[in-house]
Amino acid sequence: MYRYIVNRLLLVVPTLVGAAVLVFAMMRLIPGDICVVRLGSGGGTFDEAAVTACHIELGLNHPIWRQFFDFVWGFFHFDFGTSMWTGKPVSFEIMQRLPISLEIAILATVVALLLAVPLGTISALKQNSWIDLVVRTVAIAGIATPSFWLGILSILLVLNLSQAVFGSPWMPPITYVPIWQDPIRNLSMAFLPAVTVGYRYSAIVMRMTRSAMLEVLREDYIRTAWAKGLVHRIVINRHALKNALLPVVTLAGIEFAFLIGGLVVTEQVFNLNGIGRLFVQAVQNQDYTLTQALVMLAVAVFVLTNLVVDLAYAWLDPRIRFA
Amino acid sequence: MAATDTVLSPSAVELLQTRRSIGARILDFCRHQPLGAIGLAIVLVILFAGLSEQWIAPYSPTANDFAAMTQPPSWAHWLGTDEFGRDVLSRIIYGARTALIIGFSCAIVGGFAGLVLGVASAYFGGRIDLLIQRVLDVLMAFPLIIMALAVVSIFGTGVHNVIIAITIPLFPRCARVVRSSALAIREVPYVDAARACGFSHARIILRHMVPNVMAPFLILLTAFVGQAILAEAALSYLGLGVQEPVPAWGLMLQGGAEEYATTAPWIAVFPGLAIALTVFGFSIFGDALRDVLDPKMRNR
Numbered sequence: 001m002y003r004y005i006v007n008r009l010l011l012v013v014p015t016l017v018g019a020a021v022l023v024f025a026m027m028r029l030i031p032g033d034i035c036v037v038r039l040g041s042g043g044g045t046f047d048e049a050a051v052t053a054c055h056i057e058l059g060l061n062h063p064i065w066r067q068f069f070d071f072v073w074g075f076f077h078f079d080f081g082t083s084m085w086t087g088k089p090v091s092f093e094i095m096q097r098l099p100i101s102l103e104i105a106i107l108a109t110v111v112a113l114l115l116a117v118p119l120g121t122i123s124a125l126k127q128n129s130w131i132d133l134v135v136r137t138v139a140i141a142g143i144a145t146p147s148f149w150l151g152i153l154s155i156l157l158v159l160n161l162s163q164a165v166f167g168s169p170w171m172p173p174i175t176y177v178p179i180w181q182d183p184i185r186n187l188s189m190a191f192l193p194a195v196t197v198g199y200r201y202s203a204i205v206m207r208m209t210r211s212a213m214l215e216v217l218r219e220d221y222i223r224t225a226w227a228k229g230l231v232h233r234i235v236i237n238r239h240a241l242k243n244a245l246l247p248v249v250t251l252a253g254i255e256f257a258f259l260i261g262g263l264v265v266t267e268q269v270f271n272l273n274g275i276g277r278l279f280v281q282a283v284q285n286q287d288y289t290l291t292q293a294l295v296m297l298a299v300a301v302f303v304l305t306n307l308v309v310d311l312a313y314a315w316l317d318p319r320i321r322f323a
Numbered sequence: 324m325a326a327t328d329t330v331l332s333p334s335a336v337e338l339l340q341t342r343r344s345i346g347a348r349i350l351d352f353c354r355h356q357p358l359g360a361i362g363l364a365i366v367l368v369i370l371f372a373g374l375s376e377q378w379i380a381p382y383s384p385t386a387n388d389f390a391a392m393t394q395p396p397s398w399a400h401w402l403g404t405d406e407f408g409r410d411v412l413s414r415i416i417y418g419a420r421t422a423l424i425i426g427f428s429c430a431i432v433g434g435f436a437g438l439v440l441g442v443a444s445a446y447f448g449g450r451i452d453l454l455i456q457r458v459l460d461v462l463m464a465f466p467l468i469i470m471a472l473a474v475v476s477i478f479g480t481g482v483h484n485v486i487i488a489i490t491i492p493l494f495p496r497c498a499r500v501v502r503s504s505a506l507a508i509r510e511v512p513y514v515d516a517a518r519a520c521g522f523s524h525a526r527i528i529l530r531h532m533v534p535n536v537m538a539p540f541l542i543l544l545t546a547f548v549g550q551a552i553l554a555e556a557a558l559s560y561l562g563l564g565v566q567e568p569v570p571a572w573g574l575m576l577q578g579g580a581e582e583y584a585t586t587a588p589w590i591a592v593f594p595g596l597a598i599a600l601t602v603f604g605f606s607i608f609g610d611a612l613r614d615v616l617d618p619k620m621r622n623r
Contacts, residue, residue: 149595
C-alpha cells in the first residue's frame, strides 16, 4: 500500500508542474503585450509609464524563468498577486467567493447521490423493464440538458408557482448568508442551484450505479448468496450494492472535481457571487492574474481529488493495491 | 462490347446472399435498438434543419419586426417572437447550422487528432508513450469549460475561436480511450508482420492500426458532437462564444430570454429544448452504436 501511495504521489507532481507550465504559457500567448491589451481595452489613451508600471506590478519586467518561479512559489503560498480588475489580492477575491460555491457543490453531491444510487439500483434490478427504460431516459436527459437552461426553467417554475399559490412572485435570495446565521435563507438560496447542478451529476452517477450493479449481480458470490436462501434485501444491500458502490464512489469523487465547470454557468443564471461567476467575470474583464489563478486552482482541485479518490479506492479494494 | 459471363463460386454466392442491403441493416438496427432509432431520427431532423435552413425557415433569423415583439406562439410565428420581434422558430432552424458546424468541427478535428496520437502512443510504447500520457494527464486535468474559457480569454470570441477552444480539451480524452484499444491491437500478428515487412511507422499506424480502433472512435465521435454543442451553448450563454448576429441556441438564452422569462417564456423554453433534444439524440444514438459495435457493452 505504501508503495502504491508513493507511486501515486509521484504522478501528481509532474501533472501539477505541467499544468502550471501550460497555464503560465497560455497567459503569455495572448497576442501583443498583456498590459497594452489590458490598458487599451477601455478605449482610453495611456502612456509608456503606465505600461511600465503594469509590467512591474505583474512582475513582467523579470526574466521568464523568474516569472515562472514566482508564479509557482506564489501558488504554493496561496499568493496569486493582485487582481488587475478589482485591485485587491487574488487570494482575497477567491476566499470571498469560495464558501457559496463549496456549499452548492456539497449540496449538489448530496442531491446527486440521493437520486442516483436508489434509481440506478432499481434500474439494474428491473433490467429491460419500463422502469429501466424510464430511468435510463431520465439519466440521458440529465446529461443532455444544459444546466443553465434548467436553472432558467426552475426559476420560471418557482415564480409561476409562488404567483399562483401566494398571489405574488417569489425569488430565492441572491446575497449569501452563512448557514449558521440563517439556515432557511441560506438553503432557500442554495437549493435551486444545487438541484440544477446535481441533476446532471446524478445522471452520470446513475448510469455508473446501474452498470456496476449489473456486473456485480452476475458474479458467482451473488448466485451463492441466492442459493443459500438469503432474503432479497440482504443479497442486494449487503452483497451486491456494497461492492457495486466502489466504482460509483470513484466516479462521484471525480465528478465533484468537475463541478466547478457546472458552477461557472449555474452561478451566472442564479446571480450568485461564487467562484464560477468570478471566473467568467475575470475572463470578461481580461483579468489575466485572476484567470491564471482560478484555472490553476481548478486543476489543483481536480488532481488532488483524483489522488484522494484513487487512494480511497486502493484502500477499499485490495485488488488495486496489490496489482 | 460483348457481355462477359461471370461465374461465381458457390461460397461467393453464399457470401453475397448473406450480405444485406444498407436499408435492411438500418431496419434491423431500428428493430433491435428502438431508443437508438429515436436518436437517429432526431439527429437526421437536426441535420436536415441545419442543411436546408434557407428553404424551410419561415423568416430571416435577423429580421426585426418591432410590431410583433414578444408575440406568443401563433400560426404566423409557430414558436413566437423574441424581444426584437425575430421569429424564434427561424432562429432555432438557423441555429441548428451553427450548432452542427461547431459540434462536427470540434468532434472531427479533436477526434482525429486524438485518434492518431492515441494509436501512436500505443504503437511506440516505452518512453514516448510515457511522455504522451503525462502530457495527456496535464491536459485532462482541465475541466472542459474551464479550458475552453481560458482559450477564449486568449484568442477571443467568435465561431472559429469557439471551435479551437472546445477542440483542445476534447482531443486528450479521445487519445486516452483510443490508446487503450490500440494497446491490444499492437500485439496482434498482422502488426508484427507489417513491421517485419519493413513498413514505415506512419503506414503501420494509419493503414493497419487506425482502421481497427474505429469502433470505439465512432462511439466517441457521437458523444463529442453532443459535448461540443453543450459547451458552445454554455460559452455563448456566458457571452464568450458565438456573437450576434450569428444565430446560436446558447446566445438565444442570453439577455432577453431571462428578462422576459415570466411574460414571454417561449423565448427561453424552445432554444433550450432544441439544445437538449439534439444532445439527447446524439447521446442515445451513440449508446445504441456502442451496443451494436461492442456486444460486450450490451445490457450495461
